[in-house]
Amino acid sequence: MSTRRRHKALAIATALLIAGGLGALTPAAAGQQATPEADGPGIYRVHDAADRADELQGAGFDLVEDRAGDDLFVVGDAAESDRLRRAGFANSLEETVRAPGGGQRANNQDTYYGGYHTPAAQYAHLDEVAAAHPELTKLETYGESWRKTTGNGGHDLRAICITKLAEGDCARDPNAPKPRFFLMAQAHAREIATGEVAYQWIDHLVNSYGSDDAITKLLDTTEIWVVPVANPDGVDIVxxxxxxxxxxRKNANDTNGADCTGGENSQIGIDLNRNNDSYWGESGVSQNPCDQTYLGPKANSEVENTALQGLLTDLYPDKRDDGDSAAAPADTTGVFITLHSVAGMVLFPWGHDSAVQTGNDEGLRRLGGELGDILGYQSGQPGELLYDASGAHEDWLYDKLGVPGFTIELGDVDSGSCNGFLPEYSCATDYYWPQFKPALLHAAQRAAAPYQAPSEQR
Ligand SMILES: [Zn+2]
Known part of the structure; x- marks a missing residue:
């Protein structure tokens, strides 16, 4: 595990190094201490902390969405390492970079960091695709970002529905003729490769209809919804x-974070993936507005989430009774995936507490395993593989409507230099997209009967 882990951490550090523009990679060799010159962001391995993730997040540490055995990983500097130690967490420098020494800055351009699309570019892409393929697409504006609602720039919140359009398709009506597969990316802004996978998926669908048998059949029988940027204000900051x-990581709502400094460990915003009204505040959250997992002042406080919930409630009928163990029926349709990074995992409810299984555990575990097999990822409840966290999007969707929801953590130990928050753009297009293409196709094909074994379908 340590060798595999080392590759990954190196890649993360390399990405941070690239992000820093200048600066030199400083491997944490044996006997080498974290020194004051290692003040730039680094990755600290927190030993035997897997059952203390809640405590770490509660204390405001920036947990990487990653785990190796019982060790967790925290982004921070030497001062954070000391703070970890004072809080009783043995830790060691995994890799570090020197403080960034500058680097090119850009504003409001179509792409950044070698080709990554800004929210404006993602939305221009939606408009281009819809104009070029009117028989296959329908655009949906489902709300406004926090900045837009407050008159400070911002964006509409936008989705695209892709299918061979027929009567009743792509309507905001839960009683739809076709089953629905929903892909969402960049709820966490800095997990930038996820937005590019969504971008490529849209192109693949519209460009393959009529020439690729599997895609043609898929779009004849299934609605594909894509939200390429669930947190556009946050991605603008990135x-x-x-x-x-x-x-x-979070959105741009600064009403609760007047004192946040803007440094890596003190940022404005609410963690959208901790804010949903499903076991809100139970696990994996921080109450401090400047922390990366700040859950918000109340459940569903954020417009990005309430707008998304409104859309999802219009797309999927409620199939599940209240309570942890109530099951949605076997004929439930639909699949929802929200993309994150970097653990290389397929995660399904319950995220709030891995000691509790859903009433659809068999079906969720089966489909999660299918996707994991295609991707080469582990699958399980978040607390089984990573750590518990409540208020996540897939927990909310399953909780309220019974639709199978998955977080897929992009990134894996075999991706070499493509790992980390900030892989080069070519990694997104040439490594992650080819890896995800068959998995997304499979997930979409399973939307017709997600809780049934594939052999029971048709
Ligand atoms: Zn994430």
Missing amino acids: AQGGDNPVLH
Whole structure:
């Protein structure tokens, strides 16, 4: 595990190094201490902390969505390492980079950091695709970002529905003729490769209809919904860094974070993936507005989430009774995937507590395993593989409507230099997209009967 882990951490550090523009990689060789010059962001291995993730997040540490055995990983500097130690967490420098020494900055350009699309570019892409393929697409504006609602720039919140359009398709009506597969990316802004996978998926669908048998059949029988940027304000903050992307995770709502400094460990915003009204505040959250997992002042406080919930409630009928163990029926349709990074895992409810299984555990575990097999990833409940966290999007969707929801953590130990928050753009297009293409196709094909074994279908 340590060798595999080392590759991954090196890649993360390399990405941070690239992001920093200048600076030199400083491997944490045996006997070498974290020194004051290692003040730039680094990755610290927190030993035997897997059952203390809640405590770490509660104390405001920036947990990487990753785990190796019982060790967890925290982004921070030497001062954070000391703070970990004072809090009783043995830790060691995995890799570090020197403080960024500059780097190109860019504003409001179509792409940043070698080709990554800004929210504006993602939305221009939706418009281009819809104009070129009117028989296959319908655009949906489902709300406004926090900045837009407050008159400070911002964006509409936008989705595209892709199918061979027929009567009743792509309507905001839960009683739809076709089953629905929903893909969402960049709820966490800095997990930038996820947005590019969504971008490629859209192109693949519209460009393959009529020439690729599997895609043609899929679009004849299934609605594909895509939200390429669930947190556009946050991604704007990331992209403002240009060649030096800002490691911003949350949205841009600063009403609760007047004292946040803007440094890596003190950022404005609410963690959208901790804010949903499903076991809100139970696990994996911080109450401090400047922390990366700040859950927000109340459940569903954020417009990005309530707008998304409104869309999902219009797309899927409620198939599940209340309570942890109530099951949605076997004929439930639909699959929902939200993309994150970097653990290389397929995760399914319950995320709030891995000691509790859903009433659809067999079906969720089976489909999660199918996707994991295609991707070469582990699958399981978050707390089984990573750590518990409540208020996540897939927990909310399953909780309220009974639709099978998955977080897929992009990134894996075999991706070499393509790992980390900030893989080079070519990694997104040439490594992650080919890896995800068959998995997304399979997930979409399973939307007709997700809780049934594939052999029971048709
Ligand atoms: Zn994430």
